[in-house]
Amino acid sequence: MDQVVFLLVVGGRFVLPLLIPRYPLPAIIACLVLDGVDQTIFQLFGYDPPGYQSYDKAMDIFYLSIAYLAAMRNWDNLGAFAVARFLFYYRLAGAFLFELTHERWLLLAFPNTFEYFFIAYELVRTRWRTRPISQRAWILTAAAIWVFVKLPQEYWLHVAELDVTDTLRDYPWTRWALAIAIVGGLAILWYVVRPRLPRPDHPVLLGAGPVPAAVDTVTDLAALRVGGGWVWSWMTVEKVVLVGLVSEIYGQFLPGMTQDNLELFVAVGVLVVVNAGITLLASRRRWTIESASYAVLARIATNVALVFAADLFLGRSAAGWDTFFFLCLISLVTTLHDRYQPVYAYRHREAAAAAPK
Structure with missing residues (x-):
């Protein structure tokens, strides 16, 4: 019980x-x-x-x-x-x-x-x-x-x-x-x-x-990402820091974790950057998913496939439940960040344009 x-x-x-x-x-x-x-x-x-x-x-x-x-x-x-x-x-x-x-x-x-x-x-x-x-x-x-x-x-x-x-x-x-x-x-x-x-x-x-009409749909967000080319950007740096530190905190008490802090942070950071590249590519192709829930599930599936392929390429044993937990955590946070950060960026740009010169 x-x-x-x-x-x-x-x-x-x-x-x-x-x-x-x-x-x-x-x-x-x-x-x-x-x-x-x-x-x-x-x-x-x-x-x-x-x-x-x-x-x-x-x-x-x-x-x-x-x-x-x-x-x-x-x-x-x-x-x-x-x-x-x-x-x-x-x-x-x-x-x-x-x-x-x-x-x-x-x-x-x-x-x-x-x-x-x-x-x-x-x-x-x-x-x-x-x-x-x-x-x-x-x-x-x-x-x-x-x-x-x-x-x-x-x-x-x-x-x-x-x-x-x-x-x-x-x-x-x-x-x-x-x-x-x-x-x-x-x-x-x-x-x-x-x-x-x-x-x-x-x-x-x-x-x-509601959010501003210009960033109200995932199609609008995709166009904004393509226009900004957001892979090597402060947006990605923030995601790496955010997801990396959150993962480090969870990694301190999950029983199956064997990686040291630096190794975990680098692995998470690499995956976040790869996700940013995939997101930009999907935005350019207009491959968008309106539902946030389905988008998170799609990203989880993508990240599981990436880790599985990396394990095969490097000849390592299959990842366990702790790895799957981290993939779910990374997928959730990066998906929400990808959808919400452009809203903030749009408001910031509009405020800068409206400010007196």
Whole structure:
């Protein structure tokens, strides 16, 4: 039974993030909640998964990566996206260093500010237009989250190594303190913050909304790729760094991994570049797949064939399940990046063209 519970929880932590690009706020909150209760669920069923800390950080990075790619597609405020990009890669670097050293203070030095910043942006977007908000306001928002929310939280969890569930159980008075804090916070939001908010620009918006018409279909995206010739480009460099670091983090705790860090990063990087070349070739031939799900499956099949052919050519033994997992991970992230980065690039180009000379 405990193994079934573990598989259900892990499955949920892989599936829920896939909803973030279309339903950013509800999906990331669901991911946040599951992240917060998964260990409690394991304990309720008497299961203590080995290497939980590494597993937890890897799953966190997975859904944060999908959230980052979703921001690339959905956010029309480029200043806010620039802040989010820094916060995401800062945390990604910290998570990678933590997996290499297992020094818990690194999680305090590299706090996960990106997650709450993403939530803050999406909360604003539910009722107001985000484009008019200045980058300075977004930087101040990120700074406030960093100092007043994430630093105390990261210290509590990773330096003091305290658990909310255990604290509430061992010190009953903390339940009343938590209840008072929640009620007080809600009262401040309702009676102090709410009356001072500007008039909403639109009804409650939980879906992602449309992208610019010029990049609304995979045919449009293909034409943009052909025009940019995106293989040897910053777009590919970012994919190599993103997929490489995420793969390194997973590679630290998967039991069947035998490659060292550099070997894994180079192998992943080569495959990402090959995928970029195949994508550009397919775009030139107008071989496009409208469905993102089918596109991911097609890329998985292509990557499996590439690895199988490489094994035959090099005379190596057939790859195992860990390799297949990495191929699925690489295929998913690169497919989403290929579809969402051109949307950001288009917005960036339009903003540059509209800027006063």
